[in-house]
Amino acid sequence: MTEPEIYAALxxxxxxxxxxxxxxxxxxxxxxxxxxxDSQAHVNLVVAAEMRFGVRFRTxxxxxxxxxxxxxxxxxSKLEAVGNG
Amino acid sequence: MDQLAWLPTHPxxxxxxxxxxxxxxxxxxxxxxxxxxxxxxxxxxxGRIDRLAAEGLAAEGRPGGLxxxxxxxxxxxxxxxxxxxxxxxxxxxxVALAVHVAPYxxxxxxxxxxxxxxxxxRPQLILLALDARDAPIDLPLxxxxxxxxEAVGARVEELRGLWRxxxxxxxxQVVQQTLVAADPPLFxxxxxxxxxxxxxxxxxxxxxxxxxxxxxxxxxxxxxWQAAHFGGAGALADPVRWHQAKQLVSxxxxxxxxxxxxxxxxxxxxxxxxxxxxxxxxxxxGGVIGDDGLDGIKLGQGNATGExxxxxxxxxxxxxRRGVILAVCSKNNPEVAEEAFAKHPEMALRRGDIACxxxxxxxxxxxxxxxxxxxxxxxxxxxxxxxxxxxxEIVRRELPEVAVPEVxxxxxxxxxxxxxxxxxxxxxxxADDAARGRSYxxxxxxxAALEQATDLxxxxxxxxxxxxAKPVGPAELPRVxxxxxxxxxxxxxxxxxxxxxxxxxxxxxxxxxxxxRLRDRFGDNGLISVVIARPxxxxxxxxxxxxxxxxxxxxxGRQVEEATLGVVAGHAARKGAAALVGEYRPxxxxxxxxxxxxxxxxxxxxxxxxxxxxxxxxRYELSAVKAPEHFIExxxx
Numbered sequence: 001m002t003e004p005e006i007y008a009a010l011x012x013x014x015x016x017x018x019x020x021x022x023x024x025x026x027x028x029x030x031x032x033x034x035x036x037x038d039s040q041a042h043v044n045l046v047v048a049a050e051m052r053f054g055v056r057f058r059t060x061x062x063x064x065x066x067x068x069x070x071x072x073x074x075x076x077s078k079l080e081a082v083g084n085g
Numbered sequence: 086m087d088q089l090a091w092l093p094t095h096p097x098x099x100x101x102x103x104x105x106x107x108x109x110x111x112x113x114x115x116x117x118x119x120x121x122x123x124x125x126x127x128x129x130x131x132g133r134i135d136r137l138a139a140e141g142l143a144a145e146g147r148p149g150g151l152x153x154x155x156x157x158x159x160x161x162x163x164x165x166x167x168x169x170x171x172x173x174x175x176x177x178x179x180v181a182l183a184v185h186v187a188p189y190x191x192x193x194x195x196x197x198x199x200x201x202x203x204x205x206x207r208p209q210l211i212l213l214a215l216d217a218r219d220a221p222i223d224l225p226l227x228x229x230x231x232x233x234x235e236a237v238g239a240r241v242e243e244l245r246g247l248w249r250x251x252x253x254x255x256x257x258q259v260v261q262q263t264l265v266a267a268d269p270p271l272f273x274x275x276x277x278x279x280x281x282x283x284x285x286x287x288x289x290x291x292x293x294x295x296x297x298x299x300x301x302x303x304x305x306x307x308x309x310w311q312a313a314h315f316g317g318a319g320a321l322a323d324p325v326r327w328h329q330a331k332q333l334v335s336x337x338x339x340x341x342x343x344x345x346x347x348x349x350x351x352x353x354x355x356x357x358x359x360x361x362x363x364x365x366x367x368x369x370x371g372g373v374i375g376d377d378g379l380d381g382i383k384l385g386q387g388n389a390t391g392e393x394x395x396x397x398x399x400x401x402x403x404x405x406r407r408g409v410i411l412a413v414c415s416k417n418n419p420e421v422a423e424e425a426f427a428k429h430p431e432m433a434l435r436r437g438d439i440a441c442x443x444x445x446x447x448x449x450x451x452x453x454x455x456x457x458x459x460x461x462x463x464x465x466x467x468x469x470x471x472x473x474x475x476x477x478e479i480v481r482r483e484l485p486e487v488a489v490p491e492v493x494x495x496x497x498x499x500x501x502x503x504x505x506x507x508x509x510x511x512x513x514x515x516a517d518d519a520a521r522g523r524s525y526x527x528x529x530x531x532x533a534a535l536e537q538a539t540d541l542x543x544x545x546x547x548x549x550x551x552x553x554a555k556p557v558g559p560a561e562l563p564r565v566x567x568x569x570x571x572x573x574x575x576x577x578x579x580x581x582x583x584x585x586x587x588x589x590x591x592x593x594x595x596x597x598x599x600x601x602r603l604r605d606r607f608g609d610n611g612l613i614s615v616v617i618a619r620p621x622x623x624x625x626x627x628x629x630x631x632x633x634x635x636x637x638x639x640x641x642g643r644q645v646e647e648a649t650l651g652v653v654a655g656h657a658a659r660k661g662a663a664a665l666v667g668e669y670r671p672x673x674x675x676x677x678x679x680x681x682x683x684x685x686x687x688x689x690x691x692x693x694x695x696x697x698x699x700x701x702x703x704r705y706e707l708s709a710v711k712a713p714e715h716f717i718e719x720x721x722x
Contacts, residue, residue, distance in 0.1 A: 016129045019136050021103060040165055043329060047336040048129045059325050 001079050006053075006072050013048045017041065027069035045071075053079065087125065088341045091490040091506035092177075093481070095124040102133045115141025115149045120485070122176040128166075128339040134176075135169035142172070142181050150673055151181035152354040152581070156346075157208035157257070158184065159192035161219035162333040170343025177344075178351030179465065189331070190219075196250045204255070209583065210350060211257045212306060213247065216333045217264040217287045226271075228281040233289065241293045248303050258512075258583040260349055261298055263291045263309040267322050267333065302563075302584050304349060304512060311345060314505075348507040354581060355571035358488060358508040359466035361404055362456060365415035365422055365444070367472040368496070369401075369434065370394050375421050385431025393497040398433035400500035408518030409509050410440050410460060410525055414452045414469065417444040440525035449476055450483035460525065461638035463573060463674060468508045470499065512570070513563045517611035527607045528639055534607075545644060545716040548605040552645065554652040554721045557591045557598045557615070564612050565600050569633065573674040576635040577667065577681060578700075595620045597629065597656040601649055603640055603717075613637040614645060616653050618665060623693035627663040628704075634667070634681075644715035650685050650705075651712045652721050658707050666690070667703035685713060 001009075007025060014023045018036055031037040037045075042065075049071065050056055055078040057065075065071055095101060098121065105117040118138035126134065142148050156171070158164050168184050175182035185206040187195040192213060195203050222236045248259045270276040270284040277285045291309050298305055312321050321342065323335035334342045351357055366373045371383030371390045383391040384398075405411045411434070415422055422444035426436040436442070441459045443452045449471070457464045465486040471477050477489045490506050492499055511518075535544050557565050566584045573579065582590075590598045601614035617633040624630055631653070636645060657665055667682040683689075687703035696702065 013129075016099065016133065019102075019106070019133045039330065040163075043166065043326065043332070044129070044132070044336055046329075047326075051127065051129075051337065057325075059328050062325070062329055 001053075001076070003072060003076060006075055006079075009052060010049065010068070010071060010075065013045065013052050017044050017048050025068045027067065027072070029068040030066065049075065055079065055082070088127075088338070089125050089344065091492075091502050092123060092125040093477075093491045095121070095126075098124060098126060098130050102130065102137065105137050111140035111144065112149070114138065115144075118173070119149050119151075119176045122173045123485075125491075126173075126340060128170060128336045131173050131340050131343070132169045134173045138172065138176060142183075147672070148181050149176070151176065151179050152356060153181045153183070154210065154350050154354050155183045155185070155206060155208050156210045156212060156350055157187065157203055157206055157255075158212045158214055159187045159195050160212075160214035161190055161192060162214070162216050162327075163189055163331045164214055164334075166330075166332060166336050167334055167339050167342055167346075170339040171346045171350075172343075174340070174344040174347030175350060178347045179356040180347065180350050180354045182347065182350055193247070196247050196254070208255050208257045209581075210260060210353060211251045211255065212260045212262065212346065213244075213251075214262045214306070214333075215264060217266055217268070217283075221283075222286050222290070224281045224286070226279070226281050230280045233280040233286060237286065237290050237293050240290060241297050244294065245297055245301060248298075248301050252302075252585045256583065256585045256589075258304065258353055258585065259301075260304045260306050260346075261294060262306040263294055265308050265312045265322060265333065267324075267327070304353070306345060306349060308342075308345070344507065348510040349512070352510040352512045353570060353583075355569075355573065356465075357510050357512075357571070358409075358468050359462055359571075360410040360412055360440075360456075360460060360468065361401060361503070361509075362412045362414045362453060362467050362469045363401060364469075364471035364473070364476070365413060365417055365425070368470060368499075369398055370425070370429075371496075374425055375418055379424060379429055382425070382429070384429060390496075391431070393495070395431060395433055397496055397499040400503065402433050402438055404503075404509065405434075405438050405522040406519060407509075407511075407514065408521040410462070411438050411522065412441040412456045412460070412467075413439050413443060414449055414456060414471075415444045416446055416449070419444040437526050438522060440522065440528075448479070448483075450480055453480065453484060453487055461574065461641065468503070468506075470503065472496070513567045515564045515567070517564055520609070520611060524608070524610055524639065527610075531605075531607055542716070548607075548643070548716075550603060550605045550643065550717045552648050552652075552717045552719050553602045553604075554599050554649070554719060556656075557587070557600050559588075559591075561600045561612065562587055562591065565598075565615050568612065568615055568635065568637070572635040572637065573672070574638050574677055575641065576633075576672075576675050577631070577678055578633055578670045579672050579675060580633055582633075590617055590619065593619070595660065597653065597660060599649075599652060599656065601645070601652070603643070603645060610637070610640055613640045614649055616649060618653060618657055618662075621666075621693070623695050624666055625664075627661065628666050629657050629660070629662045629664075631665055631667045644717055646681065646685060647713040647715040648717040648719055651715075652719060654705070654707050654712065655721065663707055665705040665707065666693075667705065668696075668700055669703070670697055670700045686711075 011025050015021050053075050108114045114137050118134050121134050172182050251257055251259045264287050266284045266287045276282045321334050321338045326332040326335045371394055374382050384394050385391045441456045468488045481489050490502050492502050566587045570581050590596050596619040598617045603610040603613050614636040618629040618631050621630040667687050682703035687705045690702050690704040692702050
């Protein structure tokens with residue numbers, strides 16, 4: 001999966017979790033930029049992304065997710081690990 | 086097994102949800118949400134359905150035709166992420182749930198102290214969602230049997246105190262969640278042989294909680310049992326989510342958890358299903374009896390396929406013994422279909438177990454309507470099991486009220502699918518339930534007697550009916566409460582009460598609360614009617630308001646209403662009342678009693694102050710009116 005493909009799929013995840021088809025993601029999109037992105041929605045995003053990309057984030061990794069760029073990087077590295085594994 | 090495996094798969098749920106957002110108004114969105122809640126869905130789609138329904142659900146009255154119910158959750162872990170799934174499953178279980186979540190971890194304070202928000206919410210159901218990590222019983226590992234028993238006893242005593250408080254303070258029905266052993270065992274299989282080992286203590290605690298709940302009239306959300314059934318705690322709980330957000334149940338498992346809660350709420354609201362309708366060919370036996378003949382169908386011991394069909398028959402028969410009405414709906418020649426029941430030696434289901442048997446070549450939707458009508462139950466009481474996907478699809482489209490589980494191709498999974506779908510969730514089990522199947526069969530015999538009788542009067546006299554009427558005491562409370570919450574058609578006011586409420590009525594000196602049983606020459610019909618007549622501030626002091634009058638439709642047309650009125654009038658007179666005031670509150674289902682009071686000689690009267698709009702009121706002078714006649718011998722204790 002290329003980075004643009006990850007962005008496209010992650011955008012769909014965000015749109016579904018927040019039920020808003022107008023959400024557009026940028027690397028520096030943060031919780032403050034999206035109404036409703038609170039701590040509960042954050043867990044929902046993590047779980048929805050795990051299901052969508054077929055990966056699991058480690059407990060320690062969850063603490064380093066601060067913006068959309070972090071999400072994409074982490075998903076990319078997970079998918080790569082799966083691909084190489 | 087897939088979560089919500091009994092629900093069909095939508096071809097594109099995401100697109101349907103995006104389209105639904107553009108529907109013109111809240112009511113249309115709610116109706117679409119109710120439809121979409123009937124498809125298999127993950128927690129994200131479930132959250133979207135919840136948002137779609139939200140505005141419509143907040144409407145007054147019965148939004149979307151659903152029964153409103155207020156549920157408060159008092160939890161020792163985070164549950165906010167489960168609330169959308171509870172509400173969405175409520176749509177499928179036909180309850181409009183308003184959910185209040187008390188602050189996390191504050192369940193003791195909420196019940197023992199002052200919680201104005203909880204009090205203002207006026208919960209009808211309180212779910213105590215506790216987990217094993219909360220207030221753990223922390224004994225030295227080498228503690229003996231006695232020490233463990235005492236610690237478990239003390240914890241259950243504390244819970245009993247909380248339950249009683251919830252009941253007394255809020256008049257709510259309590260639902261206690263059993264504890265899921267989220268931490269792995271220390272000893273493996275040896276665990277239970279060490280009294281103080283953590284998993285052994287939790288198991289013991291759960292056993293004690295279940296026994297105490299039975300004594301206290303508390304319902305269970307038996308999550309421990311469910312966790313074991315759905316592949317261990319791992320399927321429900323996720324340690325990462327626990328550490329991240331103190332979620333005992335992971336969001337991924339929310340749709341299942343939500344359904345477990347919602348089906349209890351549905352059952353409390355009287356919306357559990359009542360009747361299992363079965364197809365025949367390739368559902369109750371392998372093969373087509375019309376083609377393969379009595380000897381050619383696969384059923385019974387000797388081969389794996391035959392045993393799988395037999396196992397499903399046995400499960401259906403067992404459901405019949407717990408009070409689920411059984412019916413048959415099959416495209417078949419009726420004589421051929423009946424022959425299997427009469428002559429096949431391996432049938433576990435007997436013809437006498439089937440309350441309504443329909444085999445013909447007409448469409449199944451029409452036949453299901455006929456079955457509901459014959460049994461005097463709503464279409465929304467039916468569950469229809471058919472191996473044929475095309476028939477399932479047609480019935481779902483034609484009769485969305487009927488539950489049609491998605492069954493896998495292998496009949497070996499049918500019992501599990503019917504069980505996990507939770508259609509027949511119960512809030513009580515009484516001797517009447519155990520006898521119900523028989524009573525529907527007896528009703529068929531009564532119908533045959535009526536056809537033979539030349540006149541109605543003669544028929545009624547020939548039934549030799551005796552009615553036993555008595556004030557509701559502790560022994561009748563469970564069955565009376567059950568009837569109050571599940572009777573939809575012959576129900577003048579459709580007021581729902583918890584056992585705490587009915588207990589209050591039964592001990593109130595000014596209130597007349599009676600239960601009625603009916604016997605006839607064919608047998609006992611069980612407890613068939615309940616009346617509550619109470620003083621009301623909007624009425625004169627010498628008038629009693631008939632707050633509740635309901636009757637089982639099994640005894641329609643038997644003059645039970647006439648006999649009941651005579652008994653109620655007698656009790657009311659002894660309380661010093663001069664008149665009874667009847668109230669009729671129309672619903673989508675109780676049209677059959679719109680003329681009930683007029684028929685019994687009540688006179689229309691203006692609605693008293695504060696009455697619900699749409700309700701009609703009727704007055705019955707105890708002295709002036711001649712009691713209606715009937716053929717029932719009354720034994721009034």
